[in-house]
Amino acid sequence: MSSTEQRLQDLRNRKARSEAGGGQARVDAQHNRGKMTARERMEMLLDEGSFQEIDALVEHRCRDFNMDTNIIPGDGVVTGHGTINGREVFAFAQDFTVYGGSLGEMHGLKICKVLDMALKTGRPVIGMNDSGGARIQEGVASLGSYAEIFFRNVRASGVVPQISVIMGPCAGGAVYSPAITDFVIMVDQTAHMFITGPEVIKTVTNEVVSFEDLGGAMTHGSKSGVSHFTASDDEGAIMLARELTDLLPQNNLERPPDKKTSDPIDRSCDALDSIIPDVASKPYDVVDVISEILDDGAFLEVQADWAQNIVIGFGHLGSHTVGVVANQPKVLAGCLDIDASDKAARFVRFCDAFNIPIITLEDVPGFLPGTNQEWGGIIRHGAKLLYAFAEATVPKLTVILRKAYGGAYDVMSSKHIRGDYNVAWPTGELAVMGADGAVEIIHKRRIAHARNAEQERARLTEDFNEKFANPYKAAALGYLDDVIEPNETRRRLARALEMLLDKEELRPARKHGNIPL
Ligand code: HXC
Secondary structure (H helix, E strand, O other): OOOOHHHHHHHHHHHHHHHHHHHHHHHHHHHHHOOHHHHHHHHOOOOOOEEEEEEEOOOOOOOOHHHOOOOOOOEEEEEEEEEEEEEEEEEEEEEOOOOOOEEEEHHHHHHHHHHHHHHHOOOOEEEEHHHHOOHHHOOOOHHHHHHHHHHHHHHHOOOOOEEEEEEEEEEHHHHHHHHHHHHHEOOOOOOEEEEEEEEEHHHHHHOOOOOOOOOOOOHHHHOOOOEEEEEEEHHHEEEEHHHHHHOOOOOOOOOOOOOOOOOOOOOOOHHHHHOOOOOOOOOOOOHHHHHHHHHHHHHEEEEOOOOOEEEEEEEEEEEEEEEEEEOOOOHHHHHHHHHHHHHHHHHHHHHOOOOOEEEEEEEEEEEEOOOOHHHHHHHHHHHHHHHHHHHHOEEEEEEEEEEEHHHHHHHHHOOOHHOOOEEEEEOEEEEOOOHHHHHHOOOOEEEEEEEEHHHHHHHHHHHHHHHHHHHHHHHHHHHHHEEEHHHHHHHHHHHHHHHOOOOOOOOOOOOOOOOOO
């Protein structure tokens, strides 16, 4: 063999060692748990043949605990770039077969390199996490690398989309990288996120809890709001990451890509004419309204199982990506509470950061009353939603479907906080509060002194409803741009969106605002 051939063979051997990861036995163990390997995940995420690996030959520098006799090139994380439906992205996948995917100094710096390159080139980053956390043998060096990652996640926030797919353990401070990224996708049963595990919790608080109950996909999808999507397996999670990436711009200087549709923008939404029940207290499913309006009825709901009194998600209108925020009358009558405010506020800020127009569908009786809410800081949390809508300069289109009461009217992208296009259906009710409550307050004495209190109350309530439970006072003041027939909602919104796409709106220069966190 010539020396050139030897060198070539040496390179091939090194690459093969890197590709083999922790060896066949550990790969089999990974498969037996229903998990794919890091490389399989990377191949599935990216278009066929598009993956270009970076840093396959990086090695750790740890000399303690005999680590110098156990060096696997690549150091437990596969990193690089490739395309998703032809658009370039950066990605990394932790390799649980190598030191349990634990993050040491060099493993961490590989992730940092990908984040740096993504920021430099304005490309999204997708991270696939499957790791035992900080590599214990490397001590503070691994903590240092974690913090370097956190810093870059923060620096990239609002500049390039960042998506985390959790496909195994993600424990301790390690959770803070995904938490800072824009979207967290968790795989049911195999993904677990927590700050302290069941053992520590038992020791400190005496609580007994399983991994799954503590930090599984269902928990974070429905209780904590940490995760945005739950997938039943690795493949489902990866497909979700691809779908999400398709909707988003590459960075904050671009608009999201259009998605061509054959659904006519002037399609009449006839079903919407009868969707609002005759009885005001009766619910309906606002997701039906959203699907009727959007192109091809396609709606990707985000955080579908958490704070269900508000619905958020993405779709297209007239081929443009839009974000939708909608009160859900089916849950808590669509009241705004702490979690709903947090959920929608973060979503509005994401859309604003990435030039995604926001469509708000409003049917809200107000903020949820109660000591739980007040002591939990509904004032502070509700303010976030108000702040987010007011701060957003993307096109903002609002349709009042039914109730728009009290402070919630102002908060939900009203004209006054710079909604660009605000309309109501004829069923809209814009008032300080519902007729029942209002009559009790302003006609308290009158009712008390009436010969027949019940009759008087009913008459006054009807009178109030007639005068105020409609959209025409607001339309007369110009707070609404129009009152429209429900069937024309798609056409009117699509036309308004076209008109608003080139909108420019500036805010005073400042370091950053002080959103009430
Ligand atoms: C080094 C680790 C490791 C770690 C796992 N391994 N975690 N090596 N550092 N943190 C290794 C194991 O030694 C083992 O090596 C292989 O990975 C697989 O681990 P197993 O325990 O056999 O797998 P499993 O039974 O599936 O359990 C997975 C696990 C468990 C739940 C993740 O390994 C575990 O509890 N690990 C420790 C988790 C932890 O406490 N990490 C620190 C958290 S604090 P071999 O050679 O046998 O295959 C933290 C702080 C971050 O991360 C702070 C950021 C600011």
